[in-house]
Amino acid sequence: MGEDKKIYGFDFPTFFNLIDNMYDEIYITDNNYKLLYVNKACARHYGATQDEMIGKTSLDFSREEWWGPSFLTPMYEDKKAYGARQTLANGMEVLTIAIPIFDKDNNIEYVIMNVRDDVKEIDLYNDQIDSEFSIGSTQSNKYIFKSKAMKKIYSLATKISKVDATCIITGETGVGKTHLANHMHLSSPRKDKPFIPVNCASLPSELIESELFGYAKGAFTGASHSGKKGLVSMADGGTLLLDEISELPLSAQAKILHMVQEKEFIPVGETTPVKVDVRIIAATNKSLKSLVELGHFREDLYYRLNVVELYIPPLRKRTEDIPHLVSHFLSEFSDKYNTNRQISDRALEVLLRHEWRGNIRELRHVIERLVLTSDTVVIGLNQLPISMFSIEGQAEQHDEDDEDFSFDEKTSAYEGYLIRKAYEKYKTSRKVAEHLQLSQTRASKLIRKYVKN
Structure with a gap:
């Protein structure tokens, strides 16, 4: 043509x-x-x-x-x-x-x-074709991965979601335990019923039982005159996620055990048991087995919950997932803030080397910050947060891979680190020049290059 x-x-x-x-x-x-x-x-x-x-x-x-x-x-x-x-x-x-x-x-x-x-609930031409590898269709529960470890975990999670067996999801803070629990709920026959995530650590100790199981009117000083429906009742028919379950006191653990075994509970101030049909998923970043040995967690509850354990490895143990997560978050926040941001290969290399102690949650926050603060389409080394270039731990951890970066790239990255750190503290080119023992002209030039560009 x-x-x-x-x-x-x-x-x-x-x-x-x-x-x-x-x-x-x-x-x-x-x-x-x-x-x-x-x-x-x-x-x-x-x-x-x-x-x-x-x-x-x-x-x-x-x-x-x-x-x-x-x-x-x-x-x-x-x-x-x-x-x-x-x-x-x-x-x-x-x-x-x-x-x-x-x-x-x-x-x-x-x-x-x-x-x-990024599909929502879209009607298909022929919805009889389904995928056993589906991980949810909404932005809120999407989980991006490529590693074999995560494929194995999601395959097992999808399989056990079809039945009502209790399970414990373990892993460090920020690895996505709530996302996995939500995926299991959406893959289960209970998907049209409520999914109620509860962070046990955030419940005030004196109100844990009333928040979980509800209370009768006038059950205690300050109680509502009409009573209150508890989180367990709110999850009736659906799934209750007890996140950070290790933080529950032994008294609350006893009631949870009774509810799991008997499918009933007694609200605070009541005498009549309330029947409930709820699937329990527990999550923790601690070793429950160790807590059992120390007497801080009920052994019978541990074994009752731990029919299946799903361990999500930290991000630093599955770095092959990082490029896909970065791409996903760049797309998500570019759409959110009506912009377009990409990342350079060298900047991505630095992200791959970072330890990510906060795991996916930390990576997501870093990418959102970069999308918001970058003035260029392609995010380069000089725009990464100072924490990405932390000298302690990072240098020793990645010495073997130093050949991936040229001498000029290494010196430029460290120069940018010094300038940004000084500028964040002193705010003016004159004070930066004094601190780093540079001429003010050179300090101004470097600030334009590494901070204001």
């Missing part, structure tokens, strides 16, 4: 460029499953370039588990449009709609697919 050909007012190169830069992925195959075209959205979905994908077949991608489930074969057989929710290798859930294009003999000549992420 010549470049002077017009398509609804666009010349062909312009029209093609528009399709190439759509947010939704456009994916076109021939009648032999061969990929003829995919737009630039493939980088977000698969971490691969167009050149790396075009020419391969959809069967190749399915065998390599780039996504699942695959429905091209039945679509070719049925000769009709198909749609399904699929889960990509990085854990992202997408909605894929495939439309067959027929030749003059009514045979499929091409298939064009639209692949959309």
Whole structure:
């Protein structure tokens, strides 16, 4: 097609460029499953370039588990449009709609697919195709991962979510225990009922039982005259997450044990038991077994809850998840703040080296800060927080990988660290110059480079 050909007012190169830069992925195959075209959205979905994908077949991608489930074969057989929710290798859930294009003999000549992420509750053409790897369809419970460890955990979590067995989710603060519990709820037969997360550590000790189980009117001084429905009752029919369950006092643990075993409880100030149908998921960042040995956690409750234990490893133990999380958070906050931010390869390398003691929660906050404070589309080394360049621990931890950075990059990063730290403390170029023993002209130049750029 010549470049002077017009398509609804666009010349062909312009029209093609528009399709190439759509947010939704456009994916076109021939009648032999061969990929003829995919737009630039493939980088977000698969971490691969167009050149790396075009020419391969959809069967190749399915065998390599780039996504699942695959429905091209039945679509070719049925000769009709198909749609399904699929889960990509990085854990992202997408909605894929495939439309067959027929030749003059009514045979499929091409298939064009639209692949959309961040899907909400969208009706599908054929909702009988489901994915056992689904991890939820809303922004609030989306969990992004690529590591084998997390795939294994989510596969097991999805499997046990189909039954009402109690379980304990363990892992450091910020790894996503609540997200996993929410995923289990949404994958369970209880998904249309409430999911009630309770942070046990945040409940005042004197009010724990009344908050959990409710109370009768006038049960104690200051109680509501109409009484109060407890969190357990609010979760009736659904799922109750007891996060940081290790913080519950032994008296409350006894009542929890009774409620789990007998499916009933007695509100504060009442004498009649209340029946309840609720699934219990516990979560903790401590070793409950050690607390049992110390006498701080009931042994019978521990064994009653610990039918299945799901351990989420810290982010520093599964660094292959970090690039996908960074990409996801950049997209999330770019949309939220109506901007567009990407990250340089060198800056990403620094994020990969960071220990992330706060895990995914810490990474999410760092990315939000970078999106808000960066004045350039591409976030570089010089814009990373000072904490990313902490000398204590970081240098020793990553000495072996120092060859990944050139001498100039190392010195520039450290120079930026010194300037930003001094400017945060002294606020003026004159005082920064005095502190670092520089000329004010040079200090001003470096502040423009590392702070105000």
